[in-house]
Amino acid sequence: MRFSTVPASFGHSDCERIADGALAQPVLTVTSLAYVAAGMVVLWWAVRGRAPLAWAAAVVLVAVGVGSVAFHGPQPSWAKVAHDVPIIAVGVVYAAVLVRSRRAQWRSTWAVSAGVFALGLVAYAAGRSGSPLCRPDSLWQYHGAWHVLSAAAAGCAVRAIAPPSERGQDQ
Template structure:
């Protein structure tokens, strides 16, 4: 039987958070959301392994120079950031220390800024500099700490810009359109399910083992894996449009 007091606590807490999962005593406050957060860690590992495999294939195909490249693969940083999203989310949904908001929001903000900066570099034909994504992220840290609601809105703004730039990238990269469309569709479905699962919304059931926010974790992590091959395309000129 569900403890009515715990259920009420879960609903109150859900008003301030993304989900409505029943809050548990112990190390994991929201077990389902905590464990599914690790989908981002798995996604980061998958991206890194695939990038290394592609790097080895490219190296084997290049018979003119067998020296290893000193330049790090652009997906290495991306993979690390994606994994960091999972760690930060696990911290918030698990032990939930006082600094959990920063642990959760900062990696997600960095990933959004990174994707947007990479798309902007592709659109302008330039290599992205680290400050393209680090600058906006650092500028928003005080907002996340001092005004969490405003920080959430700022993240939405960064997400909108990143999506717009990525859609524009699909225009100049016809071969990447299906991949980008698939990634955005996964994010859209995950975001819809997550939103409808907030406290007071139709899909919210605090005692259910199937949580909408957990679904968001899995679909968002999958979308980042699908999107990964588009990262770093600024080093390759886009195909010329047919006249």
Template sequence: MGAARPAELDCELFGEGFFGQPANAVTSLAFVAVGLGVLASGRLRQRQRTVYGLLIVTTGAGSVIFHGPAPEWSGVVHDLPLVALIAFVAADAASDLAGRRLTDAWWLVPSVAAVAVSAIGEPVRLAAQATLATAAVGLSVLRWQARPQHRRTIVRALLVLGTGALIGTLSRSGGPLCHPDSLFQGHAVWHVMAASAVGLLTPVIGRVGSRASRLAPGR
């Protein structure tokens, strides 16, 4: 047997050709479609949404490479945009909670975080990614609490993301929903639901309210 491929923990068997894991590779394109939708939506009043759309597109492209041809370096192109996207969501929520728009220089933080997390070893890298994801979700929950006008948007995105994460976790190799040769792949479902979640979150990206508005009554 050859060396293990980077995505083998995601259950689906690898076949021949460009789409090594067909279900996981093809559904990665959901991110590309959502990102292009964000870029073409005509709602790009803030530079943040342009960056957001580009990060979603590159996350999808990296995932296609990771689950498709899966070269040795595919883990890097998978992790870099994904970590940057997670850090971006966390930073955007933090700027809204602080009631002040971040400077252009500050938006380099997601890129620095992505490079730093992707450069460290496997166990620590996974822990760092999980910590960053927890921070992004936690800050989004605080944003939900602080901005009544965005509550419906944020809760929909979090519910879709949480459901997809549960299915994806149970579908890891050796998990109860893992069937390597099945057309149904839980990790593929995770791709579609995660892409849908970041798309649902788009209306709040780049919006910054005043700190005083956090005391406004719910709607």
């Protein structure tokens, strides 16, 4: 059962076969919730550290998750916009996080985030429909791994703006 008519190309570049049902791409829908979970963790850090930029990061991560669930799940007509706009917002917020976290002792936080994100980019490439690793009917979806890894990287990166006392470090 579909909730609305969407373009035929909607979600077809992400390997998982489009199913007829409430969730067009069930694995990718479920893994999209990793962004919501990361956003909630970041929100917890924002509240504890009274960090306004972390609040912004939390909001955009949750928005990415909600948009991604809509895009891969019920696929309403507005899902592509709800999927794409928060991704742009994440780029803007995390560019601000990078500028704000220039302190040398926070480099390790960025190194871990960058490493996890790099693995995520590999999974993203492997999860494209044209990839030789694409298995449309598999429960293992590389694009789903991209969701989880990029959400984890974003959650880790925001720790770079947490006050040193929150991170267990001296100033």
